[in-house]
Amino acid sequence: MPDAPGGPAIEIRNVFYRLPNGLTLLHGLNLEVQTGETLVLLGRSGSGKSTTLKLINHLLVPSDGEVLVNGRSTRDWDAIRLRRMIGYVIQEIGLFPHFSVERNIGLVPRIENWPADRIRARVQELMKLVGLDPQLASRYPRQLSGGQRQRVGVARALAADPPILLMDEPFGALDPLTRAQLQREFVGLQRRLRKTVVFVTHDLREALLVGTRIALLEAGRLVTVQFASEFAQSTDPLAAEWVAAFAGSAETPIEGEAV
């Protein structure tokens, strides 16, 4: 497993999040993400996983409590500066349909005013890193397969070399084979890059594969946080329920996958 963590990059302190209509999505969430680890937020739909991600990059603001990034509350960060040091990958990918692959990947460097030749070199480097044929650089998103598109999404998030990466079910919309391939590649990539990653999924198998630790959320509350290697043996009843549900549906025993 990973090296000794270098202290928390993200701290979520007693965070509540309420919608204007009074519905509470998060109930006093406490969570720390260590530098260089991949923390998986696992939970069913509506458990507050995506909300938690958006609180980290200030797309949402806590109704109560605070979120610290590098020791500073997101309320005190300039939202634009904060977001540019946090890569963001979402399930729908959200590539700009009117931008070529190259312009999509180079977006953050461009708005950060990097010189053009440095952006071009960085895009080439990233395309190699995520396994994209450099010839695709001039293509448009509609001309790519789903897997290629998500690779562009990951490359775009990594473009300005952000220390933190937020991934919201990044591989959820892909076919099973492509998904498995991208998951494996992500694990390899993360072993090299050592970013601080918060990874949202409702797939326990994926959580065990990519995660250093797994935080199980249910109805806006944290149920348990466990090292991925120990999650399958968890004594928590809800965690056990998840393990049982996945073991029941799997062809291979789930313990075998906890690398």
Add this chain to the structure above:
Amino acid sequence: MNVWQFMLQNQSEVAGLTLEHLWLVGVSTALAVSIGVPLGILVTRWPLLNKPVLGGANIIQTIPSLALFGFLLPAPWIGARADRLAILALTLYALLPLIRNTSAGIKSVDPAVVEAGRGMGMTSRQLLWQVELPLALGVIIAGVRVATVISIGLATIAAAIGAGGLGEYIFRGLAMVNNQVILAGAIPAAALALFADVSLGWLEKRLSPR
């Protein structure tokens, strides 16, 4: 004498009135774009303004054109010259399709694209100019197209207050009970509308993403 012979004999007058007509439509559409597009953007930023702005533009549309020309007659500076009056009225009429299409175009941009842009740290201005407006451009041009075609038709009525344009022939023909003269105004106006529709339709297709 048929209408073609009439138009041939009076070709310099036909050309003059056509130019006048184009000027009324061109200036008013340009004004309407420069007011309507920003208003359309504004209502997407402050949803509270959505109802009053679109409602206002809607009400203007319901005023009969002849009445609107009449209403504006006493306005200072504007009322002093018939063409100013006509341009103002045509501008007001063109606002609704422009505001509506601009806001609809921006709202139709895939929310995932906007979220990704915001999440990566694009400022509102960068999102607007680099993402939302380019992706809404086809829908906005469609609004310009509707506004232009409506204006070409409406501008014929401007002749009633002496603003000129192809409506001159139509009103003159009506007064003379002469169909040829009416057609000498109506045919070029219809041709202009058709031409504007086709060329802006082409532009709309060219500028639509995908």
